[in-house]
Amino acid sequence: MKLNLRKWLRSLTGHAPVKTTQKKIQVVDWLSTHTFHHSQFADIKSLVIEKERQNLRISLCLPALNEEKTIGKEIILLKAELMKRYPLLDELAVIDSGSTDQTREIAASYGASVYLARDILPQYGERHGKGENLWKALYQLRGDIIIYIDADITNIRPHFAYGLVGPLIRMPEVQYVKAFYDRPLTVSKGVRVSGGGRVTEIQIRPLFSLFFPELTAIIQPLSGEYAARRRALERLPFPVGYGVETAHLLDIYHRWGMTAFAQTDLDQRVHRNQPTHALGKMAFGIYQTFFRRWKAYGFIEKLPPMGTVLRQFQNRDGRYEQIESLIREEERPPIITIPEYQRAFGRYP
Amino acid sequence: MTDLPQASSGKSIPERKPEISDAVPPAPDILKARIEKYKSAAENLRDMLLADLIRFGEIPAPTFAEEQRIRFLANRFEEIGLDHISIDELGNGMGVITGSEGRRNLLVLTNADTLVKDIKDQTIEVRADRLVGPFVGDNSIALAALTTLPLLLERLKLRFKSNIILLATTRSLERGNLEGVKHFLANSERPIEAGLCLESVQLGRLNYHCMGLLRGDIHCRLPGNYNWAQYGTTGSIIPMSEVVNRISQIALPHRPLTTIILGMIKGGIAYNNIARETVLSFEARSESLDILSQIKQQITDIITEVGARSGVKITLDVIAQREPGGLDISHPLVRRATTVMAALGLQPTLYSTTSQLSALRDVKIPGLTIALTTGERRNELDEIDESVAIAPLALGLAQVVGILQAIDEGGIS
Numbered sequence: 086m087k088l089n090l091r092k093w094l095r096s097l098t099g100h101a102p103v104k105t106t107q108k109k110i111q112v113v114d115w116l117s118t119h120t121f122h123h124s125q126f127a128d129i130k131s132l133v134i135e136k137e138r139q140n141l142r143i144s145l146c147l148p149a150l151n152e153e154k155t156i157g158k159e160i161i162l163l164k165a166e167l168m169k170r171y172p173l174l175d176e177l178a179v180i181d182s183g184s185t186d187q188t189r190e191i192a193a194s195y196g197a198s199v200y201l202a203r204d205i206l207p208q209y210g211e212r213h214g215k216g217e218n219l220w221k222a223l224y225q226l227r228g229d230i231i232i233y234i235d236a237d238i239t240n241i242r243p244h245f246a247y248g249l250v251g252p253l254i255r256m257p258e259v260q261y262v263k264a265f266y267d268r269p270l271t272v273s274k275g276v277r278v279s280g281g282g283r284v285t286e287i288q289i290r291p292l293f294s295l296f297f298p299e300l301t302a303i304i305q306p307l308s309g310e311y312a313a314r315r316r317a318l319e320r321l322p323f324p325v326g327y328g329v330e331t332a333h334l335l336d337i338y339h340r341w342g343m344t345a346f347a348q349t350d351l352d353q354r355v356h357r358n359q360p361t362h363a364l365g366k367m368a369f370g371i372y373q374t375f376f377r378r379w380k381a382y383g384f385i386e387k388l389p390p391m392g393t394v395l396r397q398f399q400n401r402d403g404r405y406e407q408i409e410s411l412i413r414e415e416e417r418p419p420i421i422t423i424p425e426y427q428r429a430f431g432r433y434p
Numbered sequence: 435m436t437d438l439p440q441a442s443s444g445k446s447i448p449e450r451k452p453e454i455s456d457a458v459p460p461a462p463d464i465l466k467a468r469i470e471k472y473k474s475a476a477e478n479l480r481d482m483l484l485a486d487l488i489r490f491g492e493i494p495a496p497t498f499a500e501e502q503r504i505r506f507l508a509n510r511f512e513e514i515g516l517d518h519i520s521i522d523e524l525g526n527g528m529g530v531i532t533g534s535e536g537r538r539n540l541l542v543l544t545n546a547d548t549l550v551k552d553i554k555d556q557t558i559e560v561r562a563d564r565l566v567g568p569f570v571g572d573n574s575i576a577l578a579a580l581t582t583l584p585l586l587l588e589r590l591k592l593r594f595k596s597n598i599i600l601l602a603t604t605r606s607l608e609r610g611n612l613e614g615v616k617h618f619l620a621n622s623e624r625p626i627e628a629g630l631c632l633e634s635v636q637l638g639r640l641n642y643h644c645m646g647l648l649r650g651d652i653h654c655r656l657p658g659n660y661n662w663a664q665y666g667t668t669g670s671i672i673p674m675s676e677v678v679n680r681i682s683q684i685a686l687p688h689r690p691l692t693t694i695i696l697g698m699i700k701g702g703i704a705y706n707n708i709a710r711e712t713v714l715s716f717e718a719r720s721e722s723l724d725i726l727s728q729i730k731q732q733i734t735d736i737i738t739e740v741g742a743r744s745g746v747k748i749t750l751d752v753i754a755q756r757e758p759g760g761l762d763i764s765h766p767l768v769r770r771a772t773t774v775m776a777a778l779g780l781q782p783t784l785y786s787t788t789s790q791l792s793a794l795r796d797v798k799i800p801g802l803t804i805a806l807t808t809g810e811r812r813n814e815l816d817e818i819d820e821s822v823a824i825a826p827l828a829l830g831l832a833q834v835v836g837i838l839q840a841i842d843e844g845g846i847s
Contacts, residue, residue: 157560158488165485170513191562196481239557240492355557 112302119252119259119347120304123244126251126349129171135254142175143250144228148218150182152236153191159234159241160195166243173247176226179236180205180218188236200225206425212415215309216329220417223318224426230254231318235309240355249312252347260317260345261337265305266354282307283361288368289331292375296384297335299343306334310351317345319421319432327367328374328414335378362397366410369395373414465777465836472832473778475589483582483827484560486510491558491567491574497547497610500525500602503577504546507602510581516600524617525604530597531584533842538596540841541629541799542583542834543615543790544576545606564809564821571809571820575634577602579806579831586831594842599624606790611649611754615793628767628841629794629801630834634809637826637833638780641787641803642768643760644795645691646726648718650752652677652737654701655711657747669708671701673744678714680736684729690721690758691786694729719788721758756792760801767800767841774836778829804837806830 126132136143145163149156160177167173178198181189193199203211205221219233230253232246245264252262285307293300300306307330317337324332337345359367373391380388393413398405420426421434476483495503504527511519516529527546548569558567558574580600587593603614619626633639654670654677678696686692694716701712718729734750741748761768763784775782787803794801807830809822 153561154559157562158558161481161484161560162488165481169482187562191560194562195560239559 112299115299115302115343115346119256119343120350121248121252121347122350123248123251123352126247126255127244129167129173129243129247132247132251132254133171133173136173139254141230141254142228143173143230143232144176144178144222144226145174145232145234145246146219146222146226147177147179147192147197147234147236148182148215148222149179149184149188149192149236150215151184151186151188153184153187155239155241156188156197156236157191157195159236159238160192160197162241162243163234163246164196167246173250174232176228178222178226180222180225182213182215182218206423208425209417209423212325212417214324214326214329216323217325217417219329220323220325220420223315223420224423224429229315230312231315232312233310238354240353245310245351246312248349248351249310252349253312253314256347258344259347260341261313261333261347262311263303263305263334263346263348264308264310264351264354265303265348266308266351284364284368284371288371296379297338300334300338302343303334303346304348306330308354310354316432317341319426319430320419320434322419323417324370324374324414325417326412326414327370328416331371332374332378332416335375339378339382362408365397366395366412369410369412370414373412374416377414377416462777465773469774469777469832469836472586472590472835473828476586476828476831476835479582479586479589479831480824480828482585483578483831484565484824486581487565487570487574487578488558488560490577491565491570492556494556495546495548497549497605497607500546500604504602504604507546507577507581511584511600514581514584516584522618522621524614526614526618527602528618529584529600531587531594531600533594533597535595536597538627538842539599539624540594540596540838541599541601541626541794541801542580542632542838543601543603543629544573544580544632545614545790546573546577546602546604547606547610548572549607563825564823566819566821568819571634571811571822573632573634575806575822575827575830576632579632579834582831583834586835590835592835592839594838596627596842597624598838599626603790609753612756612790612793615790616796619793619797619799626794626799629791629799630837630841631790631794631801631803632834633789633803633805634822635805635807636783636809637805637807637830638775638783639787639803639805640768640771640775640782640784641760641789641791642763642765642784642801643721643786644756644758644792645719645721645786645788646723646758647754647756647788647792648726648730648752649754650716650733650750652714652716652733653711653747653749653751654713654741655747655749656708657745669702669710670712670746671709673740673746673748674699674701674712674714676740676744677736677748680740681716681733684732687725690725692718692720692722692725692729694718721786723757726755726758756788757796758786759795760786760791765800767802770840771802771804771837774833774840777836778833780829780833802837804830804833806834 164177179192180200180202182202189199202218202221205225232249234245249262252259289306321336323329395410395412397408421432427433493503504521504525507527508519508521511529517532518530520528556568558565558570605613654674656670696716698715702709720726737748772782789803791801791803807822807826809820811820
């Protein structure tokens with residue numbers, strides 16, 4: 086099924102989209118009412134009571150590709166604390182992109198439900214990218230709230246999950262909770278402080294400042310950890326690659342405005358460093374996602390065809406050579422438009 | 435310099451008559467079935483144990499800075515609902531599983547501190563069959579066992595007659611010299627009937643006897659009037675190398691077991707600066723107090739002679755000394771532990787230790803040291819980089835429950 090993003094976004098006008106001039110709330114006010122620290126939700130027992138009172142089911146999804154070094158620890162810590170000690174999570178699943186290492190075996194041995202992304206809704210084909218896993222997780226998992234946590238975090242703690250789900254349990258108007266943190270990057274055996282978020286600071290924040298100033302209040306828009314209500318996620322198109330986080334923010338903002346967001350400080354996240362050329366690919370994918378929405382929102386009438394080849398350069402033996410990377414930021418349609426999903430969940434657009 | 439206490443070699447403990455009878459244990463097949471049940475329940479708690487192990491292991495806790503670990507332990511004890519949770523003046527963390535009768539108190543203890551202070555990345559990696567990281571084997575597993583043991587007893591619906599005191603001690607290693615556990619034992623309002631010291635590795639060890647120990651630093655310093663202008667001046671390193679040479683020539687007997695470990699040497703600040711101070715850290719261990727006293731005298735003689743000859747100031751700073759001693763192999767506690775271990779299919783490895791057992795021994799409390807799993811150091815040159823096996827942990831926990839039960843029942847009957 087091919088997504089007509091413009092048509093889809095226009096169809097959302099039943100819920101009037103937020104324009105930059107209307108329903109504007111002060112960023113400072115939003116920061117004070119919708120920004121949290123994970124310690125504010127450390128009373129897990131009370132979260133469980135409230136979750137049960139609201140009859141909510143919560144699923145945790147770990148999208149993975151070759152994460153054998155970190156996946157076992159994430160599963161153990163989250164499962165022991167948030168399923169066995171406190172029944173906050175109802176489901177913990179790994180959606181794997183086809184790891185060639187021991188990721189799936191290790192994950193299964195520690196008790197996670199493990200799925201290959203290509204086995205989920207196979208009739209819709211296979212795309213490559215984290216967004217694909219997140220989208221397919223909506224069909225595979227059963228939660229009313231889905232928590233997504235990257236599988237490459239070496240300092241995972243239970244607060245990564247309860248810190249994100251806390252605002253959703255406590256605040257009915259919130260649809261989507263984003264993580265932010267101080268991010269040391271692992272360098273060799275040591276850790277150096279900060280230096281993360283280069284794409285955020287160089288690309289996303291300037292773009293948001295230009296066109297969606299309120300969204301600049303999201304401190305780390307590209308963080309890979311977030312939790313959201315199914316009823317919001319199922320109505321969002323999902324870029325399969327680098328643009329998925331940006332697309333979520335733009336589309337939720339477009340539809341529900343800032344009050345649908347919250348963000349939680351998770352303190353520190355230790356993960357692998359990305360080389361600059363990899364960040365270039367990420368930025369390229371994000372631009373595709375961004376400009377596609379720019380047009381769909383009606384900001385511009387004519388968007389010239391966008392290229393899908395990123396050209397970078399390297400020097401080999403004194404000669405410069407071009408490296409071409411094909412990056413086509415395809416998008417999956419809102420899953421609520423998929424008949425299989427409609428049948429499985431009894432939910433319709 | 436402090437003199438070693440006057441005592442002869444490795445004595446057993448006649449002074450205290452604990453309420454541990456020499457009752458006949460149950461038939462091996464009954465014991466085995468019981469222990470298998472414990473093991474199966476422990477397997478079901480694997481994730482809880484591993485999660486706490488990781489949490490403890492990733493909290494830095496060099497000796498004298500264990501607060502954060504102890505706080506985590508105390509929080510866990512709170513969540514579990516233990517009684518009498520407390521952190522004492524020296525930072526030891528304690529919780530009690532109250533017994534049905536509560537007349538006797540059995541102590542289960544381990545140290546909370548780790549050796550090295552400046553680890554930047556204390557991350558633990560979970561693999562399919564093992565955990566890898568700094569200090570996973572020393573002593574994070576044992577700490578996790580303290581927080582998992584109450585859950586295991588609850589799952590088994592096992593309530594002992596005795597109170598079980600769970601204790602994580604501070605200031606155990608290096609200059610700490612078991613200060614935490616000594617403080618606890620000296621100030622505990624509950625008389626301790628017997629103690630079970632937990633170590634992470636190696637499963638199957640059964641220590642009932644302590645080695646005597648002499649731990650110290652030898653400082654070699656340049657005097658204030660040192661002739662810096664003299665060509666060929668060698669500073670503090672050459673005299674220290676002579677000290678090392680001479681210590682290595684001290685004749686050590688095979689029986690009683692005796693060894694001298696030269697653990698660390700530090701000195702100087704740069705290639706082109708004469709080293710003003712060099713420090714050698716050593717530990718002598720022996721089953722004989724007399725031999726330790728002789729070693730101490732020999733080291734004192736060596737540094738006096740080398741110092742006088744080389745014109746540098748050499749001093750011995752004794753930071754720990756412990757007497758050898760412990761239980762007899764025929765002690766009922768040892769026999770009961772070996773019976774439980776045999777029911778688990780473990781062949782006990784009996785040897786003397788220098789662990790917290792010696793603090794129990796000092797106050798005449800019968801005690802044992804056991805371990806929870808198997809492990810190894812990935813690189814012999816880097817002693818902090820350890821890996822431990824996951825599968826044997828259930829066996830290790832079942833062993834703890836079995837031995838505690840044996841002690842509680844005053845003989846498994």
